[in-house]
Amino acid sequence: xxxxxxxxxxxxxxxxAGPAAADPIVAQFWYSFGGKNREVTEAHIKKFxxxxxxxxxxxxxxGDYFQALAKIRAAAITKxxxxxxxxxxxxxxxxxxxxxLESMEExxxxxxxxxxxxxxxxxxxxxxxxxxxxxxxxxxxxxFFRSTPILYYNADMxxxxxxxxxxxxxxxxxxAGKLTVREGGxxxxxxxxxxxxxxxxxxxxxxAGGTLMSADGKRAAFKDKGQExxxxxxxxxxxxxxxxxxxxxxxxxxxxxxxxxxNQRVGMIFTSTAFLNYMTENAKFKVGTAFLPAKAxxxxxxxxxxxxxxxxxxxxxxxxGWAFIKWMTDPEQTVSLSKATGYMPVRLSAINSPAMQSFYxxxxxxxxxxxxxxxxxxxxxxxxxFDIQREVIQPNLEAAVLGxxxxxxxxxxxxxxxxxxxxxYDR
Amino acid sequence: MASRRARRDAWLxxxxxxxxxxxxxxxxxxxxAYSAYVSVFQWDLMTPKRYVxxxxxxxLWSPEFGxxxxxxxxxxxxxxxxxxxxxxxxxxxxxxxxxWSAALQACIFSSYIVSWVAVSLLWIWMLDPQxxxxxxxxxxxGLPAVNWLGSPAVALWTLVLVTVWKTxxxxxxxxxxxxxxxxGDFYEAAALDGATGWNxxxxxxxxxxxxxxxxxxxxxxxASFQGFDIVxxxxxxxxxxxxxxxxxxIYEQAFQYFRLGKASAAVVIFFGLILLLTLAQWLAFRKxxxxxx
Numbered sequence: 209x210x211x212x213x214x215x216x217x218x219x220x221x222x223x224x225a226g227p228a229a230a231d232p233i234v235a236q237f238w239y240s241f242g243g244k245n246r247e248v249t250e251a252h253i254k255k256f257x258x259x260x261x262x263x264x265x266x267x268x269x270x271g272d273y274f275q276a277l278a279k280i281r282a283a284a285i286t287k288x289x290x291x292x293x294x295x296x297x298x299x300x301x302x303x304x305x306x307x308x309l310e311s312m313e314e315x316x317x318x319x320x321x322x323x324x325x326x327x328x329x330x331x332x333x334x335x336x337x338x339x340x341x342x343x344x345x346x347x348x349x350x351x352f353f354r355s356t357p358i359l360y361y362n363a364d365m366x367x368x369x370x371x372x373x374x375x376x377x378x379x380x381x382x383x384a385g386k387l388t389v390r391e392g393g394x395x396x397x398x399x400x401x402x403x404x405x406x407x408x409x410x411x412x413x414x415x416a417g418g419t420l421m422s423a424d425g426k427r428a429a430f431k432d433k434g435q436e437x438x439x440x441x442x443x444x445x446x447x448x449x450x451x452x453x454x455x456x457x458x459x460x461x462x463x464x465x466x467x468x469x470x471n472q473r474v475g476m477i478f479t480s481t482a483f484l485n486y487m488t489e490n491a492k493f494k495v496g497t498a499f500l501p502a503k504a505x506x507x508x509x510x511x512x513x514x515x516x517x518x519x520x521x522x523x524x525x526x527x528x529g530w531a532f533i534k535w536m537t538d539p540e541q542t543v544s545l546s547k548a549t550g551y552m553p554v555r556l557s558a559i560n561s562p563a564m565q566s567f568y569x570x571x572x573x574x575x576x577x578x579x580x581x582x583x584x585x586x587x588x589x590x591x592x593x594f595d596i597q598r599e600v601i602q603p604n605l606e607a608a609v610l611g612x613x614x615x616x617x618x619x620x621x622x623x624x625x626x627x628x629x630x631x632x633y634d635r
Numbered sequence: 636m637a638s639r640r641a642r643r644d645a646w647l648x649x650x651x652x653x654x655x656x657x658x659x660x661x662x663x664x665x666x667x668a669y670s671a672y673v674s675v676f677q678w679d680l681m682t683p684k685r686y687v688x689x690x691x692x693x694x695l696w697s698p699e700f701g702x703x704x705x706x707x708x709x710x711x712x713x714x715x716x717x718x719x720x721x722x723x724x725x726x727x728x729x730x731x732x733x734x735w736s737a738a739l740q741a742c743i744f745s746s747y748i749v750s751w752v753a754v755s756l757l758w759i760w761m762l763d764p765q766x767x768x769x770x771x772x773x774x775x776x777g778l779p780a781v782n783w784l785g786s787p788a789v790a791l792w793t794l795v796l797v798t799v800w801k802t803x804x805x806x807x808x809x810x811x812x813x814x815x816x817x818x819g820d821f822y823e824a825a826a827l828d829g830a831t832g833w834n835x836x837x838x839x840x841x842x843x844x845x846x847x848x849x850x851x852x853x854x855x856x857x858a859s860f861q862g863f864d865i866v867x868x869x870x871x872x873x874x875x876x877x878x879x880x881x882x883x884x885i886y887e888q889a890f891q892y893f894r895l896g897k898a899s900a901a902v903v904i905f906f907g908l909i910l911l912l913t914l915a916q917w918l919a920f921r922k923x924x925x926x927x928x
Contacts, residue, residue, distance in 0.1 A: 278890035281680040306681035393779075455764075455785035457871025473765065599892050607875045610787055 232264040235521070235528035236290030239267055240276040240513070244486055245353070248548045256535050263528035265292075272459050273299075273513070274598070284308060284520060291521035292529030294352050294513040297336050297587060302594045303516070309348045310517035315530040316347060322534045327351065330581040331554050336510060338586040340425035345589065349514035350537050353551040355480045356510050356577045356584065357411055359501065360487060363494035365397075365475045373498050377415070377440060380476075380501045384450035387475035398452040401468055402478040403461035404441060404609050406602040407511055411478075411500055412437030414507035414585045420596070421588045426634070428596070428626035431619050438608050438615040445609050453609050458602075480511060481577035484550025488573070497573045499580050506583045512551055552577055592630045600625045667906055674899035681893070691900035699876070700884075700901075706791060707860065707881040713795035714802070714859040719851060721799065722806025723844075727836075729807070730814045740811070744804030751801070751864035758797045759784070759869055787877035790870055794878055798865060802858070806851050813847030814840070853916045860909060881905055 241249050246269055253267040270276035273296045283289040295303065303309050316322055324347070329335045331351040334344065361373060369387060374380040384399030402408050413420065418433020444451035452474060454464035466483055468474045470490050478500060487495050500508050515533040517526050535541060539558040546553040547567065553559050559578065568575040587593060600622045607613040674691055676684040725743060729736045746754065761768045762783040770780045783793040821839050830838070863882040866872060872879040872887060879887075885905070889898035 274891060278893075281893065282890075285680055303681070306679070308681060455782075455874065457873050460871070595892070603873075603876075606873065610874055612787060612875055 232262055233524045233528040234264045234266060235292065235525040235532070237265050237267045237529065237532060238270045238276055238280065238290045238293040240270060240273045240294065241353075242269065242272075245482070245549055248545065252536060252541060252545065253532075256532055259535070260531075263531050265528065265532045274458065280518075281308075284518065287520065289518050289520055290529075291525035292515060292517055292533060294515050295349075296513055297511065298597045299594045300333075300349055300514060300516070301337070301589045302591045304345055304348055305591045308519060310519045310521075310526055311346045311348050312350065312517065312530070313346045315517075315527075315534075320531055320534060322350075322537065326539070326555050326557050327537075328552070328554055328556055328559065328581070330510065330584050331552060333514065335584070336514075336587060337589040339589045340421070341423065342425075342589075349516050350533055351554040352513055352515045352533075352536060353482070353545065353549065354510060354512040354554060355482045355551050356508050356580055357408060357478050357500060358481055358576050358580065359476060359478055359498045360469060360483075361476045361496045361498065362469070362472060362474075362491075363496040365472065365493070366496070371475075373496065374476075374501050375499070376501050377503045381444065381448065381450075383476065384444060385448060388450040395449065395452075397472070398468070398474045399450040400444060400476045401452040401454060401465045401474040402441075403465055404453050404605045405458075405461065406597050406605070407509055408478050409434070409437055409601065409605055410509045410585070411507060412440060412503075414509070415500070415503040415505060416440075417504035420593075421590060421630075425588050425590045426630065428623050428630065430626075431623040434601075434622070435615045435619040438605060438618065441605075442608050442615055446611060453606075481550045481552065482512065484573055484577075485548060486550070495573065497576045499576065499583065507585050508580050508583045509587070510581070510584050546574070550574065550577075552581075590630070591633045592626070595629045596626045600629065667902070670899040670902040670906075672899075673895055674903050676896045678895040679893040680895055684896075687896065691896045692904075694897055695900055695904070702876060703879050703881055703884045706877070706879055710791060710795055710798075710862060710878075710880050711856055711859040713792065714798045714862075715852060715855045717795065717799045718802055718806050718855055719848065721803055722851070723810050725803070725807045726810035726814055727840075730811060740804075740807070744808055746801050747804035749801070752868055754797065754801050755865050755868035758800075762793065784870055785874060787874045790874060790878050794862075794865055794869065797869070798859065798862065802855070806855065809847055809851055810844065813844045817843045849916065849919065853913065856912060856916070857909060860912075 237253065239246075239249050250267060253265050257264050268290075270279050270293075276293065277295060277299055280289060280293055280295075300309075316324055324332075327350075331354045333347060333349045333351075337344075339345070359374070365387060366373065366383070371383045371386050372379075374383045380400065387397065387399035388395065389397040410420070413430055413434050416433040416436045418430055418437070420430050421427065422429045441451065441453075445453050452468065454461040454468065456464055462479060465474070465477045465479055466487070469477045469479075470487065472493065481497075484497070499506060515536070517529050517533070521529065536545070537554055539553075539555045539561070542553040542555050543558045543561070543564055545551060546558075553564065558564055604618050604622060608615040608618050673684070675686060675688055677687045677690070678684040729740055762770070764770055764780055764782050764785060769783070773780060781789060784790050817840065821843075822835060825835050825839060861882055862880055863886065866878055866880055866883040867886070870878040872883050881901070882905075885898050885901045888894045888901065
């Protein structure tokens with residue numbers, strides 16, 4: 209026992225003393241990817257550390273986006289927050305106005321700067337937010353692992369049933385009916401499946417012709433079209449019985465939908481481009497992808513995350529964090545990150561490079577999300593956005609599909625609550 | 636002389652319990668006191684705290700919070716009653732020496748020491764409405780599949796069953812200890828008087844087990860009131876809010892919605908509830924249980 213202790217202490221001393229010789233600046237990076245994307249992230253962190261000797265980044269997995277966000281905010285109170293982390297877009301206005309984030313303007317234009325003009329416009333902070341007629345905030349976030357939802361379909365199944373890929377809500381409904389297989393009371397195969405989730409609802413809301421907030425950001429504006437969007441799901445699940453609502457909270461439901469798709473229990477799903485690599489590798493059938501179907505118009509939200517620096521971190525660590533962020537968003541890394549996952553490359557030069565162009569020719573599924581960016585919808589830059597997402601919309605959508613409330617009741621309450629929250633922040 | 640000595644002894648006593656009291660104060664009393672303080676502020680862990688008086692408590696006074704209380708009472712009541720009944724039944728069945736009995740006791744107790752996370756994941760998999768082992772078993776005997784975790788009417792009771800499955804070993808072992816403390820002479824005397832099995836249980840076993848039962852009621856109630864892990868892993872409070880029990884509600888308000896003031900107000904109420912419950916059970920314990928043999 210004592211000898212083991214001595215060995216452990218010795219190793220600890222060595223570990224502490226070893227890097228002291230080179231003396232790099234060590235900074236923490238917290239991330240939220242499990243599974244395959246975690247491996248990809250870790251591999252890139254390792255590559256960054258090996259590519260230079262001035263900085264060393266230590267990456268830590270901190271649970272899903274929302275668990276990580278809770279840890280960041282708790283860590284900020286105890287002054288143990290990392291220099292860099294990545295966060296979903298919807299949480300950014302609140303974090304920025306709460307004063308947690310460092311402006312990146314100086315870093316981007318400094319000695320170790322980056323070419324901001326080379327970023328894909330639809331994926332940047334400026335492309336993500338609608339500033340509601342106010343002055344845009346300075347640059348404080350760079351895109352990292354950005355995605356959009358796309359329609360994944362089992363091409364073999366569609367071909368066998370002679371169903372064409374749906375481009376509108378009506379065609380989707382029709383296709384779901386044709387693909388559904390029932391045996392007695394059991395549904396063997398569902399035509400369609402999508403997590404009853406904020407992100408997909410946000411897409412449907414805009415497809416129906418609505419928006420989340422009024423143009424000046426002073427009122428909630430989603431009530432009618434949001435109800436139409438929710439009712440579309442209710443009808444598919446309860447009237448047509450052709451859509452499966454994957455059970456589970458937040459990302460558990462997403463995993464169910466993915467698993468059902470791979471196991472051919474469902475013909476079509478909506479999910480993030482982020483799973484493209486995973487689906488292609490695991491499916492024993494031909495995976496097809498397409499734009500989300502349109503209603504009044506074609507529309508899609510973007511998602512995934514942004515790199516940010518925390519204001520409270522020591523200057524040297526922020527410098528190290530920036531160096532890492534800059535490197536991760538460089539064309540070379542954005543390409544390898546994209547190929548390994550399905551998230552979109554964030555640099556124009558990367559997309560237009562001959563290597564990437566030929567990759568797209570061989571793997572057309574990877575291009576669908578990128579092309580779909582022309583239908584991308586912005587999110588209102590309001591501190592209320594996060595609360596509306598997490599408290600007002602996300603936990604309440606399910607009740608309509610499970611039949612305990614009507615979509616009209618849910619949206620009426622949501623509208624009222626959203627306006628209360630907007631009012632609170634306005635004060 | 637004597638008083639000086641008594642005083643010295645008293646100081647020694649304080650010195651001995653001091654470290655443990657200090658630790659208790661630091662990790663238990665201080666957080667509770669701090670929660671009481673935070674409960675009169677609006678705080679999002681980010682911007683400065685804003686004093687709001689009792690607004691957080693008023694905000695808790697809502698149908699939503701009522702539902703949380705009802706869910707918690709159902710969950711806790713279900714777990715305590717079922718665990719007691721099944722634990723006692725198993726203890727009676729296994730109350731004899733032998734390899735089989737010991738092996739079964741060990742098996743049943745093993746789930747008690749497994750982590751909640753592992754148990755929850757295991758059951759999610761077994762209860763899956765399409766591929767789960769339980770679903771398969773039900774189909775085999777011609778019963779319809781139950782949507783264990785997906786139906787708002789069923790999910791809370793599913794959590795009760797899983798919790799009972801996991802904790803059953805605990806009341807069983809405690810009851811076994813209680814049974815073994817009952818002197819054999821009582822049963823011999825009863826047998827001589829011609830008492831039936833049921834009467835022996837009714838008039839000897841059950842009354843003599845009452846201290847054990849009360850002890851179990853107290854510990855199981857408090858433990859089940861604090862249920863969290865199973866909800867976090869298996870349902871996240873859903874579907875809708877059907878499995879939103881107290882501690883998970885606090886967690887959600889604090890670390891999902893960042894309403895620290897409201898969450899802290901819920902903590903203070905929770906502290907009061909547990910205190911009352913413990914007091915009530917302690918009083919019942921003092922009044923009703925005084926058996927000596």
